[in-house]
Amino acid sequence: MAKKKALKLGRGLGALISEMEEAYENNLSDNSELVVEIDIDLIKPNPLQPRRFFNENSIVELSNSIKEYGILQPILVYEENNEYFLIAGERRLRASKLANLSSIKAIVIDIKPEKLREMALIENIQREDLNPIDLALSYESLIKDYDITQDELANRLQKSRTQITNTIALLRLPDDVQNMLIEGRISQGHAKILVNLNAKDLKIALDSIIGQKLSVRESENLVKKIKTKPNKANHIETNKRFNDELVKLLKCFKNINIDSRITNNYLTLKFDSKEKVNKLIKILDNFNDL
Numbered sequence: 001m002a003k004k005k006a007l008k009l010g011r012g013l014g015a016l017i018s019e020m021e022e023a024y025e026n027n028l029s030d031n032s033e034l035v036v037e038i039d040i041d042l043i044k045p046n047p048l049q050p051r052r053f054f055n056e057n058s059i060v061e062l063s064n065s066i067k068e069y070g071i072l073q074p075i076l077v078y079e080e081n082n083e084y085f086l087i088a089g090e091r092r093l094r095a096s097k098l099a100n101l102s103s104i105k106a107i108v109i110d111i112k113p114e115k116l117r118e119m120a121l122i123e124n125i126q127r128e129d130l131n132p133i134d135l136a137l138s139y140e141s142l143i144k145d146y147d148i149t150q151d152e153l154a155n156r157l158q159k160s161r162t163q164i165t166n167t168i169a170l171l172r173l174p175d176d177v178q179n180m181l182i183e184g185r186i187s188q189g190h191a192k193i194l195v196n197l198n199a200k201d202l203k204i205a206l207d208s209i210i211g212q213k214l215s216v217r218e219s220e221n222l223v224k225k226i227k228t229k230p231n232k233a234n235h236i237e238t239n240k241r242f243n244d245e246l247v248k249l250l251k252c253f254k255n256i257n258i259d260s261r262i263t264n265n266y267l268t269l270k271f272d273s274k275e276k277v278n279k280l281i282k283i284l285d286n287f288n289d290l
Helices: 013-024 056-069 090-098 113-125 132-146 150-157 161-172 175-182 188-194 199-211 216-228 232-255 274-285
Strands: 004-006 035-039 075-080 083-088 103-110 259-263 266-270
Touching: 056 090, 083 090, 083 103, 090 103, 113 132, 132 150, 132 161, 132 175, 150 161, 161 175, 161 188, 175 188, 175 199, 188 199, 188 216, 199 216, 232 259
Parallel strands: 004 103, 075 103
Antiparallel strands: 035 103, 075 083, 259 266
16 A cells, blocks of 8 residues: 555645645655555546646657656655546656556645645646646636635735736637647737737737747737727718718808818818808807807
8 A cells, every 4th residue: 555645735725835845845756655656557637637738749758758767756646446546747647658657656645635626726837837828727716716816826826916917817818819829829928918909909910920920029019000000990980070060060151151162171261251251250169069
């Protein structure tokens, strides 16, 4: 029977984070009594794994490393009815299977089933290879699960509030754009720029970023131009209001028998008496009230 590391979970996110760190500290060397070899076929995946995407190329690279150097950091599992369920280390497990290993180094711990998801979230967040969308989903899940604010999450994870906010904001992107980010077709810097664009402007910007292979800075300049470009619909509405006012003004001129015409945006008036000039002045003074 594999030896188990007892973690007293259930005391909130702060305790969970520190216990995850404890499980990986100092005692994970090959000589640690906590590390055991487990038949790789006996390990079942974590059904609550929050991570959606695994880069196949990085799995192959990790597999090659494992073939040459072995597993340097054990996976975490829990035992139930003589079966083992993965808590953390799915990339290492997948890579070990690809390397055709028959067993894998692991630490077996006692854990309450309801804490499996939280532990997987924390383990994912601590991994540098996690893609931005899965990271954003992990942040969002922890905020909901623990009913905390982004500020509180930032403090407990020792990350900046800005980093938390900007990452979660990526979830506002359409699914197809999120998939491009996951697949590495655009960077997180590019995605951040696209977050607040409407659907039409986003498509224009995205096509340009991908088609012209724009840098983040070039993309920022492009988006600024898109945002400051006059809105055609607003321009049409402005012209309509101008024409309506102009028709009203010309009607006034006609009522006092003033010869008036518009040529190439120039208004020409002809007066044959001072009386008509005075009438026009009064009309213009009261024009907004007409």
